[in-house]
Amino acid sequence: MRQDVRRYPGLGLLVLLFFGWLYLPIAVVIGFSFNENRLVSVWTGFSLKWYGAALSNSALVDAVRTSLTVALIATALATLTALMAALVLVRGRDVRARRLSEVVVNLPLLLPEIVVAVAVLILFSQIGLTNGLLKLILAHTAFCIPFAFLPIRARLQGMTPDFEEAAQDLYASPWVVFRRVTLPLILPGVFAGAMLAFVMSMDDFITSNMLASGGNTTLPVYIFGLIKQGTTPELNAISTLIIAASLLLATIALSLTFRGRGKS
Amino acid sequence: MTPRGKAIEVKEVSKDFGTFRALESVSFEIFDNEFFTLLGPSGCGKTTLLRMLAGFDTPTTGSIHLHGRPILDLPPHKRRVNTVFQSYALFPHLSVEQNIAFGLENLGWAKDRRLARTAAMLDMVHMTQFARRRPDQLSGGQRQRIALARALAPEPEVLLLDEPLSALDLKLRQAMRDELRQLQRRTGITFVFVTHDQEEALDMSDRICVLGQGRIQHLGTPNEIYEDPENRFVADFIGETNFLAVEVLEVTGDRARVRTPMGLEVTTFQKGAIAGQKAMLSLRPEKIGMEDQATGEVMRGRITNRNYMGGYTHYTVDVAGTEFRVSKRNAVTHGQSFEPGREVTLGFRQDSARVLGR
Numbered sequence: 001m002r003q004d005v006r007r008y009p010g011l012g013l014l015v016l017l018f019f020g021w022l023y024l025p026i027a028v029v030i031g032f033s034f035n036e037n038r039l040v041s042v043w044t045g046f047s048l049k050w051y052g053a054a055l056s057n058s059a060l061v062d063a064v065r066t067s068l069t070v071a072l073i074a075t076a077l078a079t080l081t082a083l084m085a086a087l088v089l090v091r092g093r094d095v096r097a098r099r100l101s102e103v104v105v106n107l108p109l110l111l112p113e114i115v116v117a118v119a120v121l122i123l124f125s126q127i128g129l130t131n132g133l134l135k136l137i138l139a140h141t142a143f144c145i146p147f148a149f150l151p152i153r154a155r156l157q158g159m160t161p162d163f164e165e166a167a168q169d170l171y172a173s174p175w176v177v178f179r180r181v182t183l184p185l186i187l188p189g190v191f192a193g194a195m196l197a198f199v200m201s202m203d204d205f206i207t208s209n210m211l212a213s214g215g216n217t218t219l220p221v222y223i224f225g226l227i228k229q230g231t232t233p234e235l236n237a238i239s240t241l242i243i244a245a246s247l248l249l250a251t252i253a254l255s256l257t258f259r260g261r262g263k264s
Numbered sequence: 265m266t267p268r269g270k271a272i273e274v275k276e277v278s279k280d281f282g283t284f285r286a287l288e289s290v291s292f293e294i295f296d297n298e299f300f301t302l303l304g305p306s307g308c309g310k311t312t313l314l315r316m317l318a319g320f321d322t323p324t325t326g327s328i329h330l331h332g333r334p335i336l337d338l339p340p341h342k343r344r345v346n347t348v349f350q351s352y353a354l355f356p357h358l359s360v361e362q363n364i365a366f367g368l369e370n371l372g373w374a375k376d377r378r379l380a381r382t383a384a385m386l387d388m389v390h391m392t393q394f395a396r397r398r399p400d401q402l403s404g405g406q407r408q409r410i411a412l413a414r415a416l417a418p419e420p421e422v423l424l425l426d427e428p429l430s431a432l433d434l435k436l437r438q439a440m441r442d443e444l445r446q447l448q449r450r451t452g453i454t455f456v457f458v459t460h461d462q463e464e465a466l467d468m469s470d471r472i473c474v475l476g477q478g479r480i481q482h483l484g485t486p487n488e489i490y491e492d493p494e495n496r497f498v499a500d501f502i503g504e505t506n507f508l509a510v511e512v513l514e515v516t517g518d519r520a521r522v523r524t525p526m527g528l529e530v531t532t533f534q535k536g537a538i539a540g541q542k543a544m545l546s547l548r549p550e551k552i553g554m555e556d557q558a559t560g561e562v563m564r565g566r567i568t569n570r571n572y573m574g575g576y577t578h579y580t581v582d583v584a585g586t587e588f589r590v591s592k593r594n595a596v597t598h599g600q601s602f603e604p605g606r607e608v609t610l611g612f613r614q615d616s617a618r619v620l621g622r
Binding site for chain 1: 320345347351356367418
């Protein structure tokens with residue numbers, strides 16, 4: 001028999017502690033982003049001036065642009081690669097070394113990122129790759145692939161092959177089967193995979209820091225640089241803006257996923 | 265009857281899955297405008313055979329022809345056959361209308377022709393008012409009808425049906441049997457129907473191919489298969505029967521004289537019996553008369569069990585240590601019922617029994 005969770009003694013307090021532990025730091029950051037004072041921890045009055053400062057900081061805007069460019073291109077490449085891998089590994093007939101191939105695709109999840117980052121750095125310098133943006137895109141694509149792969153594979157595995165067989169049976173060529181049946185039905189998985197890849201790329205610090213060069217600093221690397229010079233309320237404003245953007249994206253993703261689920 | 269064209273020829277088809285032989289040199293022909301049923305227990309190879317016709321599986325050896333042309337080298341989308349899937353497999357992201365038009369679009373039909381055909385199909389299965397619904401807004405029976413309409417729309421040379429009634433409840437299944445049969449007569453399209461339900465097969469088919477252990481056990485009309493089964497497997501799988509281990513005394517043409525364990529000598533039709541060897545005497549429960557209906561060979565026994573089935577009552581009767589299942593139709597007027605423990609007289613006509621050597 002299931003117990004009514006609400007009857008446990010001290011539950012309210014526990015819940016309060018839990019959410020406080022999780023969200024208090026974030027709440028402090030958001031609160032102090034509106035602080036008028038130059039010192040981060042002394043409240044003197046409400047002001048939006050740090051938002052103004054952040055948005056007119058050209059180095060910051062450049063970092064955001066670099067991060068978005070890298071994340072968008074890496075997400076597209078990683079999702080496409082992951083989609084093809086998932087189709088072969090889940091739907092392919094007589095695929096040799098299926099298990100091994102899956103492990104290889106997912107390997108970046110298991111290896112410590114610092115190891116991969118160093119390896120990538122050495123490889124790029126050995127082959128003489130100098131374009132900073134290209135280096136970031138290639139490296140990000142590589143570690144984003146498993147994040148895009150897992151939701152797509154899960155969706156494909158959860159879908160009976162009957163639909164695809166029915167389409168073939170109704171005279172659809174392999175490409176038409178993919179375009180009109182497979183892709184529409186696994187779209188929520190593809191979308192979830194792309195979102196994950198995008199977030200992982202935006203959030204990445206270790207690899208990006210390793211590959212950072214003059215004109216190509218990503219947002220996390222830039223923020224890290226700011227902190228080294230001492231924290232300012234501008235940092236709080238930047239953080240608050242990132243949180244707002246993340247919430248917006250997560251909301252869109254969730255609502256799309258639920259709509260997709262409602263259909264099938 | 266005028267000679268009919270061959271819709272499908274299956275020649276010496278075998279299929280191995282690893283070391284397991286799913287089909288063993290199976291050969292048969294299906295004629296145009298025929299309702300042909302592949303019947304057998306699960307794992308007998310009937311679904312594998314159907315998937316080979318559709319193109320989702322390939323035989324290890326053997327050949328399959330569709331109207332005289334070999335089709336084994338054609339992928340599924342180039343074969344003029346359509347399938348009604350057990351799960352229906354209606355595309356969940358498309359409307360009923362779009363589902364039915366799917367095959368027509370791929371065949372390159374012009375839009376007005378496509379619309380007309382889709383409308384005609386919806387009308388045929390009485391689903392016109394549901395054209396814009398999505399599959400998840402339909403009941404099981406309605407989905408079944410749409411799956412049929414979708415598969416029939418492109419005018420296939422042969423329609424394949426993979427246990428299409430198994431997901432429906434009993435009442436609906438009975439109604440859909442009649443509807444399917446009528447649809448087949450009306451469209452004149454050859455139906456290949458796969459089922460494990462012998463009642464369904466007897467009710468709907470022109471001919472039945474009974475499969476067991478990867479081989480054809482019997483191919484014939486429903487009546488032939490029930491009344492004159494080829495072997496014990498068929499007699500046992502189709503309907504119910506009593507088996508008596510007998511000794512074959514003499515074989516003359518299609519008849520044999522045998523001796524039962526009770527010492528009774530019976531002369532009747534045989535298949536595969538060899539004089540001097542053991543065989544089985546198959547006696548259907550409804551061929552045995554009880555008390556006032558007991559004619560022919562008469563035996564005395566005691567009722568040990570009774571199952572009241574509404575229209576029928578099944579009795580188990582012990583005759584000198586051998587159990588007989590006897591089926592008695594409950595009469596027009598409120599029929600008399602016999603209590604377990606009662607002594608009764610049983611009787612059967614010799615020629616209603618069958619001697620089966622294999």
